[in-house]
Structure formats: C-alpha cells, structure tokens
Amino acid sequence: MGKGRRVKFEKGSRTDKILKKQLRAFRKKFGRDPGPGDPVFFDPNAETPQPMPRATIDEAMRALAEQLPADIAYAYLKTDGLLPVQENLHLLSEEDLAEWNAAIDEYWRLHGEQEDGKPN
Structure with a gap:
C-alpha cells in the first residue's frame, strides 16, 4: 500500500x-x-x-493521469497520488513538496526537454 x-x-x-x-x-x-x-x-x-483494492486505486490513478500533462502525470503516479495545486499547497509538508519536485525533475532528466521543445 x-x-x-x-x-x-x-x-x-x-x-x-x-x-x-x-x-x-x-x-x-x-x-x-x-x-x-x-x-x-x-x-x-x-x-x-x-481497504479499496490496490488495483482499483491504481486504475483510477492511471485514468486521472491520462488527463494531465506528461510531466505532471509522471510525478502524480511516481508520488502515489500527490498532486500539488494552489488550493492544497498549504496542506503539504516540505517532504511532500520535495518528493513532488524530485519526480518532476526526474521526468525531465528522462525525457530531455521541456514541453515547449527547449532542451533542459
């Protein structure tokens, strides 16, 4: 879990x-x-x-991720459903935000360029 x-x-x-x-x-x-x-x-x-079966949770997470930009989807799945947005930033710990930022950075390291086509 x-x-x-x-x-x-x-x-x-x-x-x-x-x-x-x-x-x-x-x-x-x-x-x-x-x-x-x-x-x-x-x-x-x-x-x-x-508990809700993990397969059901994973399926719902993948369905949501399909609607997100690729870097956000990657970080969302990598952090087990963390999705920082303006409305919830005050609820997240420094550790959560560090985990999120590390996942975003990892996505761009793996994919080599930002969505605007500029190299990282």
Missing part, C-alpha cells in the same frame, strides 16, 4: 465533505461507525471493512 499521509483540512472544505460522505457510506454499508483500524476508502463489495 501507499505511504499514507497526514494532512490538515478546514471544516466545510471539499475534503471535509468527501470524508463526511465516506463516513455515511461506511455507516450504511457496515451499520456502525468506523474504528481506528478501518479504512476511510473501503471496498464496497467486501462483507467486512477492507
């Missing part, structure tokens, strides 16, 4: 709404509140709380 990241988010934010939706789905599926070891994003086909 992925590394797992701890992030802060604001009450009423998009993240807050997504997590509340997941909580409602968990309660509906399993008839109880999630415990400390239960996954937030669970396999809806499992009889007990199980």
Whole structure:
C-alpha cells in the first residue's frame, strides 16, 4: 500500500465533505461507525471493512493521469497520488513538496526537454 499521509483540512472544505460522505457510506454499508483500524476508502463489495483494492486505486490513478500533462502525470503516479495545486499547497509538508519536485525533475532528466521543445 501507499505511504499514507497526514494532512490538515478546514471544516466545510471539499475534503471535509468527501470524508463526511465516506463516513455515511461506511455507516450504511457496515451499520456502525468506523474504528481506528478501518479504512476511510473501503471496498464496497467486501462483507467486512477492507481497504479499496490496490488495483482499483491504481486504475483510477492511471485514468486521472491520462488527463494531465506528461510531466505532471509522471510525478502524480511516481508520488502515489500527490498532486500539488494552489488550493492544497498549504496542506503539504516540505517532504511532500520535495518528493513532488524530485519526480518532476526526474521526468525531465528522462525525457530531455521541456514541453515547449527547449532542451533542459
């Protein structure tokens, strides 16, 4: 599985709404509140709380990556789904941003030129 990241988010934010939706789905599926070891994003086909299968997560990540510029897609997949944007920069650690920047740099080292056609 992925590394797992701890992030802060604001009450009423998009993240807050997504997590509340997941909580409602968990309660509906399993008839109880999630415990400390239960996954937030669970396999809806499992009889007990199980993490979403990695293949399902990977498939969703690849589908999203296909819609991104090549360097961004590479870094997104390389960092296991990290996608820094203006709205979430304040939530990311220095380590996350360093990992992201290293992945972008690696993409350009491997591909030799920027998207505008200029050599690196």
